[in-house]
Amino acid sequence: MSSLPATVSGVNAAGVPVPAEDLAKFLTFRVGGELFGIPALAIQDIIGPQRIARIPLAPPFVAGALNLRGRIVTAIDMHNALGMPKSEKTRKLNVVVRTGAELYDLLVDDVGDVIALSMNDLEPNPVSWPESWRAFSAGIFKLDDQLLVVLNFDALLSSQTKSTLQ
Amino acid sequence: MLDSELVKFERDPTSGETLKVIFRVMHTIKGTCGFLGLPRLEKVAHAGEDVLVKYRDGELSATPQSVTVILKCIDRIRSIITELAEKGSEPAGDDSELIAQLKAAAAGKLEIAPAASEPTKAKSKKKDQAEAKEPPANEPPKSDDGFPVAAELMAEIEAAMAKEKAAKEQASEPATPLPVPVSSTPPPAKIEPATTKLEPKAAEAAKAGDAKAATQSIRVNVEVLEHMMNLVSEMVLTRNQLLQMVRGRDDSEFKEPLQRLSRVTTDLQEGVMKTRMQPIGNAWQKLPRIVRDLSTASGKKIDLQMVGAETELDRQVLEMIGDPLLHMVRNSADHGLEGPEERLAAGKGEVGTVRLMAYHQGGHIIMEITDDGRGLNTGRIRQKIVEKGLATQAEWDNLSDHEVHQYIMRAGFSTAEKITNVSGRGVGMDVVRANIEKIGGTVDFRSVQGRGTSFTIKIPLTLAIVAALIVEAGDERFAIPQIAVNELVSASAGAQHKIETVKGAQVLRLRGRLLPLVNLRKLLKLDTPSDTEVDRDGFVIVAQAGNKVFGIVVDGIYDSEEIVVKPVAPIIKGITHYSGNTILGDGSVIMILDPNGVSEAVSEAAANVVATDATKAALEAEKTSLLLFSTGAGAIKAVPLGLVSRLENFPLTDLQLNDGAALAQYRGKLIPIASVSPDFVWKTEGGQPALVFTDQ
Known part of the structure; x- marks a missing residue:
């Protein structure tokens, strides 16, 4: 987790303090070398490596299911869902997000800090991105040393489900 | 509740207990409407009550016609309540015709003066048919759900009434003399006993209200229960893990508290399970009324018997079997049972029976729906199968009767000669079966032509x-x-x-x-x-x-x-x-x-x-599997594996040689032994390997 940016909460990407109302908190995590952020309010749990039961015949982006304190949560293989090559790493961390009444577990390589960013600094998706990336990205934050892609998980889920059906 | 009680009352008009219940509910509705200022509801309930008073006092005896009118009155009350619940105000509408009918019933005109009542009767019959044909016209679309609303309302009303007993007695006081101006036919002298009689009844009603309040119950959101159920299952799992950890060690200080925890957890699990259970009778409540309406509409005489209404099953299952059940009972009553003439001609009693039975069996609920009607017409089904091209001639020639019957479970398959408003459109048994299988149940049935049909539904106690x-x-x-x-x-x-x-x-x-x-x-x-x-x-x-x-x-x-x-x-x-x-x-x-x-x-x-x-x-x-073996000189030989039953090694003492032919003792029998080639040399010591063949 040390490789992740240590942005101080309440300070925007440019290092200027911003009023608290404009700030949105994001949990940062890494998938295949890229840095992603997801609204912290949607996070239910962050847990260490878990035993994940395979679901035969399920779409490839579904890694399986796991037992989260008595609830069965579907695990999403983020590498597959984001169209990245299979990761070497076997012990992945689990970020459990809530969408509606459902819980989904995102298998990620690394989890970083929760950082507060001003929504004013959110930049639109680059036009050069492939269609599939523009579908799930809600925009980009320019951090000091790298870019943070804001993940719209609902959009990712529906675009993946659609492409599986086709 | 009122529906089934009324149907019960019609069958047994002498039952004072049943009448009391009906009367009490009707009276409560009326009294409360007076309080709340719902004139339309009050008028209808009042007119209905008038008729009931006559029954209770023995001035009139119940007849199918008058009970139909009262049922209609209850329908109207129900529809008003439904709209009331939705819109918060009493809907506008004209009840004068219904009230007139009720008044006629109260006056006993429906029976006493048959000539005079003829138009009323005809009218009511016509209305009955109209109602049967297009129920949505008379009731709002939510009429089915209207019942629970009414029941809950009633419960609330009763609870409120119990609290304000004094107020209620006051309310019933002015309510009782009201019959006088309305039904002018009975002499005033008769009202005296009626009023005095009502006093203890009202007190009794209040007592009943108290009793209801005493059986303490609260309403809990189903979601809360589901959540509890989840937590308890999780707790059971954790308990199991703990037990496993302690099992290996005899001296553990945790052993005793763990055992206690274990017992409590088991009890808790059972307790939570129980909160989800409901008697199956809840799903049967609507049936008597439906069967009654059907019997009046079709002119059949039907006796609906229900056994085992107290059998409990999971709420979720209960909800899901309601519709299939309704359909099957309708089917039995409409298709299964014959009209009175046909029954008499077939040498059966005039009254047909539809019997519902529920009981537990090995973790399942078994429900049987049996009618003693005409049974399935195997010939007609065969005819239909061929007509619809569902099977070829050769195929259906070989079908057993039972297999032929299974075809009624197919979509679009109906053998009803005419489509009635009740059933016969061919959308039916397949949906019933699909619904029951959805909850992990099975449907089976037996039918004997001329003797009746019996459906057996097997459903799990709980879906959870x-x-x-x-x-x-x-x-x-x-x-x-x-x-x-x-x-x-x-x-x-x-x-x-x-x-x-x-x-x-x-x-x-x-x-x-x-x-x-x-x-x-x-x-x-x-x-x-x-x-x-x-x-x-x-x-x-x-x-x-x-x-x-x-x-x-x-x-x-x-x-x-x-x-x-x-x-x-x-x-x-x-x-x-x-x-x-x-x-x-x-x-x-x-x-x-x-x-x-x-x-x-x-x-x-x-x-x-x-x-x-x-x-x-x-x-x-x-491809065939072969067994390879070698014998004497020459190439390896093979026999089809399928023919070989065993490989044996016979001790030489078990072999007998007679005139060059060999026999062996094998499992208490003598079997002949053939040598593969003429130059075969028998073993002289040890055992003789042999292949044992079966010739079949």
Whole structure:
């Protein structure tokens, strides 16, 4: 987790303090070398490596299911869902997000800090991105040393489900 | 409640207890409406009450006509209440005709002066028919749901009444003299006893209200219960883990508290389960009224018997069987039972019986719906099958009666000669079966022409917990609902049952029948060592889905476990092979197989195999296993393995040589021994190896 940016909460990407109302908190995590952020309010749990039961015949982006304190949560293989090559790493961390009444577990390589960013600094998706990336990205934050892609998980889920059906 | 009580009352007009209940409810409605300022509701309830007063005082006796009018009055009250609940105000409408009818009934005109009542009767009958044909016109679309609303309202009203007993008595005081101006026919002298009689009745009503309040109950949101259920299952799992940890150590100080915890957890689980249970009678409540309406509309005489209404089952199951049940009872009453003349002609009693029975049996609820009507007309069904081209002549010639009957479960299949407003459109039994199978139940039925039909529905007690068989395929574990499992067969090349391949599809010979097989590992596309290799070893689960029996080949079978069924995530809902998933005692997540989904896959797989692998399959079918052996000089020899029953090594003492022919003692019998070639040399010491053949 040390490789992740240590942005101080309440300070925007440019290092200027911003009023608290404009700030949105994001949990940062890494998938295949890229840095992603997801609204912290949607996070239910962050847990260490878990035993994940395979679901035969399920779409490839579904890694399986796991037992989260008595609830069965579907695990999403983020590498597959984001169209990245299979990761070497076997012990992945689990970020459990809530969408509606459902819980989904995102298998990620690394989890970083929760950082507060001003929504004013959110930049639109680059036009050069492939269609599939523009579908799930809600925009980009320019951090000091790298870019943070804001993940719209609902959009990712529906675009993946659609492409599986086709 | 009022509906079933009234129907009960009609059948037994002397039952004072039933009448009391009806009267009390009607009176409560009226009294409360007076309070709340709902004039329309009050007027209708009041007119209805007038008629009931006459019954109670013995001035009139109940007749089907007058009960119909009262039922109509209750319908009207119900529809007003439904709208009231929706809009918060009394809907506008004209009840004068209904009130006039009620008044006529109260005056006894419906019976006393048949000539004068003729128009009323005709009118009521006409209205009855109109009502039957287009119920939505008279009632708002939510009429079915209207009942619970009314019942709850009634409960609330009663509770409120109990609190304000004094106020209620006051309210009933002015209410009682009211019959005087309305029904002017009875002499005033008769009102005196009526009023005095009512006093203790009102007190009794209040007492009943008290009793209801005393049986303390609260309403709990179902979601809260579901959540509790989840937590309790989780607690049971944790308890199991703890027990396992302590089991190895005798001296553990945790042992005793853990045992206590264990017991409490078990009790808690049972307690929470119980909160979800409801008597099946709740699903039956609507039936008496429906059967009554049907009998008036069709002119049949029907006796609806209900046995075992107190049998409890899960709320969720109860909700899901309501509609199928309704349909089946209607079917029995409308199609099954004959009219009175036909029954008499057939030498049966005039009154037909529809009997509902519910009881527990081995973790399931069995419900039987039996009628003593005409039974299924096998000839007509056969005729229909051919008409619709569902089977070829050759096929249906071979069908047994029972198999022919199964066709009524198909979509669009109706043998009713005419479509009535009740049933006969051919959308029916297939939907019933689909609904019942959805909750893991089965439907079966027997019918004897001329004697009646009996449907048997088998449903699980609860949807939340089912017994399931845990099996293994390709290193993954799966659960198969026990209700779908008929038997388990161990299959291997040497065993009694072996898996064979016919045209590329695997089959198992089981008691003279060929059972289609599906290999779970292949079905779920789990890693297979090699696709061409035909598995000859494994366990076969003989499963049933609907009428289809098939075998599922698995690598291993663990044991039977009670599992808590949880729905699958929306993104994998599309996979029909699963009906849910669950967490096992050790905390691992496994998928629950849906026998119906798997059975569909079986037929598809079989079709695919035949289509794509036809040539390969043909080659494979020609292959025969051979047993190789050597004897004397010369080349190795072979015999078809299928002919060999055993390999034996006979001690020389068991062999007898007679005139060059050899005999051997074998399992208490003498069997002839043939030598392979003329230059064969018998062994002189040790044993003589031999192949034992069976000639069949």
